[in-house]
Amino acid sequence: xxxxxxxxxxxxxxxxxxxxxxxxxxxxxxxxxxxxxxxxxxxxxxxxxxxxxxxxxxxxxxxxxxxxxxxxxxxxxxxxxxxxxxxxxxxxxxxxxxxxxxxxxxxxxxxxxxxxxxxxxxxxxxxxxxxxxxxxxxxxxxxxxxxxxxxxxxxxxxxxxxxxxxxxxxxxxxxxxxxxxxxxxxxxxxxxxxxxxxxxxxxxxxxxxxxxxxxxxxxxxxxxxxxxxxxxxxxxxxxxxxxxxxxxxxxxxxxxxxxxxxxxxxxxxxxxxxxxxxxxxxxxxxxxxxxxxxxxxxxxxxxxxxxxxx
Numbered sequence: 680x681x682x683x684x685x686x687x688x689x690x691x692x693x694x695x696x697x698x699x700x701x702x703x704x705x706x707x708x709x710x711x712x713x714x715x716x717x718x719x720x721x722x723x724x725x726x727x728x729x730x731x732x733x734x735x736x737x738x739x740x741x742x743x744x745x746x747x748x749x750x751x752x753x754x755x756x757x758x759x760x761x762x763x764x765x766x767x768x769x770x771x772x773x774x775x776x777x778x779x780x781x782x783x784x785x786x787x788x789x790x791x792x793x794x795x796x797x798x799x800x801x802x803x804x805x806x807x808x809x810x811x812x813x814x815x816x817x818x819x820x821x822x823x824x825x826x827x828x829x830x831x832x833x834x835x836x837x838x839x840x841x842x843x844x845x846x847x848x849x850x851x852x853x854x855x856x857x858x859x860x861x862x863x864x865x866x867x868x869x870x871x872x873x874x875x876x877x878x879x880x881x882x883x884x885x886x887x888x889x890x891x892x893x894x895x896x897x898x899x900x901x902x903x904x905x906x907x908x909x910x911x912x913x914x915x916x917x918x919x920x921x922x923x924x925x926x927x928x929x930x931x932x933x934x935x936x937x938x939x940x941x942x943x944x945x946x947x948x949x950x951x952x953x954x955x956x957x958x959x960x961x962x963x964x965x966x967x968x969x970x971x972x973x974x975x976x977x978x979x980x981x982x983x984x985x986x987x988x989x
Contacts, residue, residue, distance in 0.1 A: 680703075680704050680705075680759075680760035680761050680781070680860060680863070680864045681704075681705050681707050681757070681758065681759050681760045681761075682698060682704050682705065682706050682707060682759055682760070682761055682762065682763060682860070683706075683707055683708045683709070683710060683740075683754065683757055683759040683762045683779070684698060684706050684708075684709050684710070684728075684732075684762070684763050684764075684765075685709070685710040685711070685762060685763070685764040685765075685767040685771075685783070686709070686710075686711060686728045686764065686765040686766055686767055687711050687712045687726045687727070687728055687766055687767055687768045688726065688727055688728070688766050688768075689727040690765070690766055690845055690846075690849045691727070691728050691765035691766045691767075691849075692727050692728060692731050692849075693849045693850050693852075693853040694763070694765045694786055694849070694852060694853040694856045694857075695709070695728060695731055695732070695765075696731070696853065697853040697854060697856065697857040698763060698856070698857055698860065699735055699737075701857055701860070701861075703860070703861055703864060704860055704864070706732075706735075706737055707737075707738070707757050707759060708737060708738040708739070708740055708753075708757050708759075709728060709729065709732035709737050709738070709739050709740065710740045710741075710742070710745070710750075710754075710762075710767065711725075711726045711728045711729045711732075711739060711740070711741055711767070712726055712741065712767070712768050712769065713741045713742075713743055714726070714729075714741065729741065738757075740753060740754075744769070745769055745770075745771050745772060745775050746772040746774060746775065751774060751775060751778070754775065754778050755778055759778070759779045760779060760780055760781050760864075761779050761780075761781040761782065761783075761784060761860065761863060762778075762779045762782070762783040762784070763783075763784050763785075763786070763856055763859075763860060764783055764784065764785040764786065764818065765785070765786045765852070765856070771783060771818060773820060776818060776819070776820070781863055782817050782818065783817070783818040784815055784816070784817055784818065784828065784856070784859060784860070784863070785815065785816055785817075785818050785823070785825075786813060786814075786815050786852045786853075786855065786856045787799065787813065787814050787815075787816065787823055788800050788811070788812075788813050788845065788848045788849075788852065789803065789811055789812065789813070789814065789881070790810075790811060790812045790813075790814060790830055790832065791814040791816060791823060791827055791830075791873055792823075792824075792873045792874060792876075792877050792878040792879075793808075793811075793877055793878070793879050794811075794879055794880070794881040795822050795823035795824065795878065795879070795880055795881060796822065796823065796880050796881035796882050796883075797881065797882060797883040798881045798882065798883050798884050799811070799881040800841045800844050800845045800848065800906075801841045801881070801884050801906045801907065802879075802881040802884075802906070803835060803844075803881075803906075804835060804839060804840075804841055804844065804902055804905050804906035805902045805903055805905075805906035805907075806902075807898070807902055808835055809834065809835055810832055810833070810834055810835065811832070811833055811835055811844070811848075812830050812831050812832040812833050812848070812851075813830065813831050813833070813848050813851060813852035813855055814827050814828075814829070814830045815827065815828040815829050815830075815855055815856055815859040816828060816870065816873075817870045822880075824873060825870070825873075826870030826871055826872045826873065827870060827871055827872075827873055828859045828862065828863070828868055828869075828870050828871075829855055829858065829859055829862070829868070830855070831851045831852065831854075831855045833847055833848055833851060838905070839905060840905045840906075840908040840909065841905065841906050841907070841908060841909075842908060842909045884906075884907060884911055885911075886911060886914075888907075889903065889907040889911050889912060889913050889914055890913075890914055890915065891903055891904070891913055891914065891915045891924060891987075891988065892988075893915070893938035893939035893950065893951065893952055893953070893986075893987060893988045894938045894939075894952070894953045895952060895953050896952060896953045896954040897929055897930075897931070897952040897953075897954045897955050897956065897957050898929070898954070899952075899953075900927065900952050900957050901927055901928070901929055901957055904924050904925075904926070904927045905927075908925060908926070912924075912925070912963070915939075915987045915988050916987070916988055916989060917979070917985075917987050917989075918979075918985075920964070920965045921965045922962055922963070922964055922965070922975075922987070923962060923963035923964075923969075924959065924961075924962055925960075925961035925962060925963055925969050926959075926960040926961040927957045927958060927959055927960060928957065928958045928960055929955075929957060929958075930949055930955060930956045930957055930958045931955045932955075933949045933955060933956035933958070934955050934956065935951075936949065936950065936951025936956050937951050937986075938951050938952055938953055938988070939951060939986040939987045939988040939989070940986055940987075941976070941981050941985070941986075941987060942956070943973075943976045943977075943981055944973075945973075946973045947973060948972040948973055948975075948976045950987055958972075959972035960972055962975050
């Protein structure tokens with residue numbers, strides 16, 4: 680098939696690579712978000728998908744909005760059979776959905792209908808799911824509600840961050856998306872409607888979602904830290920300033936600490952929760968780079984009675 684691939688971040692690049700490598704399909708163009716300011720100089724930088732497409736000599740389209748008439752006209756000129764999508768980052772209007780004869784097919788990082796929305800991996804970890812996966816589905820105008828072509832499953836490991844899990848899903852999902860294109864092209868694959876039961880939503884993680892509640896059980900604290908890593912980053916307050924929690928570990932052997940109460944050892948920092956303690960491994964003070972929690976604690980000299988989260 681003649682394809683137009685839509686995607687923006689690094690997590691979409693493995694799928695683009697898989698389609699470029701396919702001997703059965705042609706990636707005629709790529710649609711991505713416009714260049715965005717990045718770094719200290721805030722200079723405009725191409726998305727990872729745009730960079731990879733340019734390296735491969737593929738035309739790159741960067742509409743400010745996917746309903747822009749210039750973009751729609753060019754899409755009609757290219758006349759794709761199908762448009763695979765991975766984390767494009769903008770809603771597709773009906774006028775765009777109607778262009779490819781076989782529709783737009785999205786690779787979504789959950790087992791639909793679970794975790795429809797922008798942050799499925801983060802929500803799966805924060806909810807304590809043991810298994811997740813990726814799904815390919817035909818996009819319709821509802822939120823991730825279209826019929827499903829195929830799925831792959833992936834175990835959520837006890838120490839997985841959302842970054843770890845998303846990296847594995849990006850590569851497993853790339854193979855799924857390529858296989859889905861093959862099945863659509865040769866007619867062996869049919870999309871199956873999603874069940875009405877089991878729907879859960881995964882909206883974008885807000886700053887407040889990432890705030891640690893030390894009164895919650897240790898398992899919940901650890902899941903929030905892992906689910907929000909690397910972005911937006913779990914955080915707490917200490918002396919009125921935000922302290923990001925980059926990595927923690929469960930410490931069931933350490934009890935007797937009140938929620939938010941720190942206990943600083945020679946090379947350890949434990950903090951009380953609603954159950955047993957967690958150990959802080961890496962933290963990031965406001966305006967500074969990440970550092971070992973023990974180094975941070977030595978530097979700030981935590982006084983008796985001080986709490987995290989106050």
